Amino acid sequence: MTAVLALLFALFSLAWPGTGITNLFGAAFSRGFFMAAVYLAVALLSLSFPLIEATLARCGKALARIAGFVHTYYPEALITLFFTDSILLSAQVMGGYSHDPFFVAADQAIFGCQPSRELAPALGSQPWINELMFGAYFAYFAFMISTLWIPYVKGEREEGERQMFVVAAVMALVSSWYVFFRVQGPKYWLPDLRTAWYTAFEGGLFVRLFQNTLAATTLSGAAFPSTHVILTLTTLGLTQKNDKRLFALYLPVACIILVSTVYIRAHYATDVLGGALVAATLSPLCYSAYAKADRLAARLSLYAFARVRAFARSTDHGAD
Numbered sequence: 001m002t003a004v005l006a007l008l009f010a011l012f013s014l015a016w017p018g019t020g021i022t023n024l025f026g027a028a029f030s031r032g033f034f035m036a037a038v039y040l041a042v043a044l045l046s047l048s049f050p051l052i053e054a055t056l057a058r059c060g061k062a063l064a065r066i067a068g069f070v071h072t073y074y075p076e077a078l079i080t081l082f083f084t085d086s087i088l089l090s091a092q093v094m095g096g097y098s099h100d101p102f103f104v105a106a107d108q109a110i111f112g113c114q115p116s117r118e119l120a121p122a123l124g125s126q127p128w129i130n131e132l133m134f135g136a137y138f139a140y141f142a143f144m145i146s147t148l149w150i151p152y153v154k155g156e157r158e159e160g161e162r163q164m165f166v167v168a169a170v171m172a173l174v175s176s177w178y179v180f181f182r183v184q185g186p187k188y189w190l191p192d193l194r195t196a197w198y199t200a201f202e203g204g205l206f207v208r209l210f211q212n213t214l215a216a217t218t219l220s221g222a223a224f225p226s227t228h229v230i231l232t233l234t235t236l237g238l239t240q241k242n243d244k245r246l247f248a249l250y251l252p253v254a255c256i257i258l259v260s261t262v263y264i265r266a267h268y269a270t271d272v273l274g275g276a277l278v279a280a281t282l283s284p285l286c287y288s289a290y291a292k293a294d295r296l297a298a299r300l301s302l303y304a305f306a307r308v309r310a311f312a313r314s315t316d317h318g319a320d
Contacts, residue, residue, distance in 0.1 A: 089179045104190070107268050120263055143257065147236075148235065225277070237279070
């Protein structure tokens with residue numbers, strides 16, 4: 001799945017190279033051409049991992065286990081790359097146009113207000129509430145990443161691979177969607193929120209971290225459906241399969257994460273509803289599709305190619 005997505009984004013980068021300027025060895029050129037090369041390298045690495053793991057497995061059990069872990073979970077390290085590039089590409093593909101007016105109208109029609117504008121004041125916007133909400137928004141990353149490691153730690157590698165495939169496949173579909181369906185989100189689109197930004201929020205470490213991080217980061221363009229909601233609910237469902245005790249622990253955290261997406265003005269409330277629908281629909285489908293996808297990936301990997309070549313050589317020697 002990662003190789004397919006990387007090849008797809010390589011094509012996107014070549015088709016719309018104007019996502020910025022890259023300086024390399026004193027030369028400046030369109031970032032898209034550089035990213036196309038990066039994505040081709042990612043695709044090649046993805047196809048090579050079975051061969052790399054098989055090679056390292058001969059060097060000892062410890063190294064084999066490390067290689068197996070990296071082989072299973074390396075797509076997690078690429079989620080941010082694809083997500084960020086989908087935002088940059090969507091600005092090129094959509095020519096600056098976004099669908100925010102529809103979602104502003106939808107929130108108004110469904111809730112009678114703009115929840116992204118009203119939620120923080122309604123909850124008091126106290127420093128401890130701000131810290132809880134901003135902290136929950138950051139906690140999502142640890143929540144998502146660590147959940148998928150549980151099967152591997154328990155010695156259930158196949159289940160770990162299945163669950164990683166679910167997350168990678170869902171993100172592949174959603175990242176591709178973002179490229180062609182641009183929604184900036186309330187903090188970028190609503191004039192009063194854009195002007196106020198986060199300067200009025202008081203809190204501790206997480207509030208300051210968010211304020212400083214977003215001051216130099218643009219995340220407008222991938223608001224619908226909410227990735228935070230999709231992956232939170234997807235990994236929450238997977239946690240139930242892994243350990244029901246952890247599910248009971250994660251459930252309230254997941255609820256706070258969902259609320260935080262609107263509280264910190266990153267998403268319209270309809271983005272949350274859309275994210276929940278995507279998670280409920282795509283996650284079970286991807287979970288069921290894993291076996292077929294795994295067999296196809298095994299046939300296309302460089303390890304399979306190397307085994308075919310080795311078999312051909314042994315046959316030739318036998319004939320001699």
